[in-house]
Amino acid sequence: MSRTLTIPALDGSGSFSAYVAVPASGHGPGIVIAQEIFGVNANMRATADLYAEEGYVAIVPDLFWRQKPGIELGYTPADFEQAIGYFQGFDLDKGIEDIQATLNLLRTLPEVETSVGQGLVGFCLGGRLAYFAACRTDVSVAVGYYGMGIEHALDEAPKIKGRLVLHFAELDGYCDAAARATITEALAPNKRIEIYTYPGVEHAFARLGGMHFDKLASMMAQQRTIATLKRELGPDYDLSALWDKHCEYEFGTRNVEDTMATMVAEPYVNHIPTMTGGVGYKQLYRFYKNHFVHGNPPDMALRPLSRTVGSNQLVDEFIMSFTHTTEVDWMLPGIAPTGRKVELPMLGVVRFRGDKLCHEHIYWDQASALVQIGVLDPAGLPVAGAETAHKLIDETLPSNTLMARWKTSEGT
Incomplete structure (x- = not known):
């Protein structure tokens, strides 16, 4: 215009x-x-x-x-x-x-x-x-x-x-x-x-x-x-409500067209650990339709932990959980379903342009995901499984369990 x-x-x-x-x-x-x-x-x-x-x-x-x-x-x-x-x-x-x-x-x-x-x-x-x-x-x-x-x-x-x-x-x-x-x-x-x-x-x-x-x-x-x-x-937009609606279309109604309608003409999404997503409408639509919206396990759920809203950006901290009953292309590409339960702390950095989503940067600990589905043996490695999600919810759970030298500093 x-x-x-x-x-x-x-x-x-x-x-x-x-x-x-x-x-x-x-x-x-x-x-x-x-x-x-x-x-x-x-x-x-x-x-x-x-x-x-x-x-x-x-x-x-x-x-x-x-x-x-x-x-x-x-x-x-x-x-x-x-x-x-x-x-x-x-x-x-x-x-x-x-x-x-x-x-x-x-x-x-x-x-x-x-x-x-x-x-x-x-x-x-x-x-x-x-x-x-x-x-x-x-x-x-x-x-x-x-x-x-x-x-x-x-x-x-x-x-x-x-x-x-x-x-x-x-x-x-x-x-x-x-x-x-x-x-x-x-x-x-x-x-x-x-x-x-x-x-x-x-x-x-x-x-x-x-x-x-x-x-x-x-x-x-x-x-x-x-x-x-x-x-x-101004203008003032309710970025929190806009993001909630976007997530509803992604994980609730699972409607690709409605999901894309919440975004700018040429958006992009980047899942940082696996570099999956899409740049531009055409590639992101292809990604959502064939590898994300309809491909997630039926019990996939997001449990919000905190949200910070700025002038044109929102940061969401949440726990994602699902049972690995389908191949999750965007998170665990190429790994056949294991039937195992996964709980992951995640962080989403969402940028808006006006009242539309411009881009998403999504972060999680990929090692924790691989441990939980049984393809990465945590023995001898500084990695953990669902415990990372549990401690995020309950901070009183033990700290420093992966630090072999933690006991040596006791009393100092």
Whole structure:
């Protein structure tokens, strides 16, 4: 659900275009996506689409229009040279005016929930603009990725009224350690400002497909960004109820179509010990249909132990139990049914995008599973069977039973 709009400039000098992405729900809080130096290219539009999946009406204004409308560059050396030229010719003051004009128009869109304020997320040039937008516009929350030159404009910091989050890269040559230290020291008194530095990564670490893209840093920064936006703007989803419904379809009604309907368009699942699951709708559907939903033993059950719910992620701790009466492809692939009872402590890390599951990381002790079905002899090995589940429920059961030297420290 996307379209292109025209925004009149505040100074009356003309108008500029903006790409708008709308959530599937048809409404949500409004945010501006401030572009990199490469213009409103496919990457920026995909970023807006991503935030629309998170539940926001995301708008990407063409901030280079005063030099040349419609700039869309790639990432070749020639493109980079052009991009640097546009960056050097960029009028920051006018750019901030154009962001305010974008915010003004955003509030008029019927899809935008105006009662909660508006946000801005910027990258590269946009990361720099996020700081100035926090200082000069009426934005409620601004998030900047690897903005440069902020250390030279800290005299404007007292004007920040909303929340500001700045993500920096440790190896960023455009904002080195000295610059980051200056920024951090100046902004530290404002408790509504958060600053994060990601070790071992370079400028543009969150640009998907870029030469410096780092998935771990990008995921951590994205989680912090969404947490900030939700804290200030919403939307609020009952992630616990969404996960419960997903599990009901998996283990209760055992309906593959309903299970997939709880997930984003291209989700993934990874059962960490066995690396089973699927990436993308097609492969995950195949996995659920042929190797999971209909293949689990009839008495398989989940007993919840604890649940931690964050802004866009949920962590479940539970005991899974079943009788090994069918071949369990995803957990015990290639092992014929043994008829043995299995009880396993498990951990599920579930990420959401908006009101849909994005991915699942499921952990358990595979050695414990193999011991319980009788294919791994625990003698002489530091592994245990169902005792791991029993002690998780009853912490008073003996500890250190696998430690032969435990008795030697008695009384010390």
